[in-house]
Amino acid sequence: MSGTSPHMEQQRHELLSDVADTVASVLKDHGIEQPLAEQAGLALADRLATHWGGQLINIPKDYRFKLANRDLLIYEEFNGNNHAELARRWNMTMRGIYKIIERARKRDMDHRQPKLF
Template identity: 30%
Template sequence: MEHQRKLFNDEHQQLGQLLDRMDQLPEDELGSKWPKSLAELIDVMAAELERQGLASDQARRMAGKQAGAVAHFLGGRVYYLPTGDKLKDALRDDMIWAEFNGRNMDELSSKFRLSQPHLYAILRQQRALHRARQQPDLFGPFNAQ
């Protein structure tokens, strides 16, 4: 495993040197070299980086480097990229937990377009998750054998 990690790091180091050359090339020249699917990936990544507060030009450069790394390691093969629905649901559920105050079920039901029974199930699950974070199972390590 350590040997594989070292090989990956060496390869990534070499790739990183190539990707860093992108900083010296004009934006329009770079853009003409990307296949359509990678250009779309760059647009998505750059938009999120801008939303996170990076300047537009810096976001595009960073997104280009990230897309280049993804293309290098995953490119040329059929690769299923999940939509992330489970992650979005988990984040939504955490947001519901954070916004719940004990008296705002109607508001949460409207905001998240969920029935109250569904909200109660989410809150029950979130309560258990948050309790486990705060108060770990005392017998967990012994039962894991």
């Protein structure tokens, strides 16, 4: 007895199929011929199953990364006095825009001037 439910087996199958299909699609978009792209997708799905099979893996939705990208775009659009315009454009409050600018400015400063200790 394997100890896994049919529902879990179906989800695992869907995940690996989606990985194979996605890899093949991305490779085709980059000019790789379909048979080779599909072969690479299946090889990656096989590798994941072999290497990570049996592990409990939680894949984050990575919303923090997406927010960081949005914050960077807002900071790049900031010209010193367009808080209201940015708030409207990004469907945020002005307070939210001020916070983003402050965080982005701090990250930028920390990147340009590392701490001494």
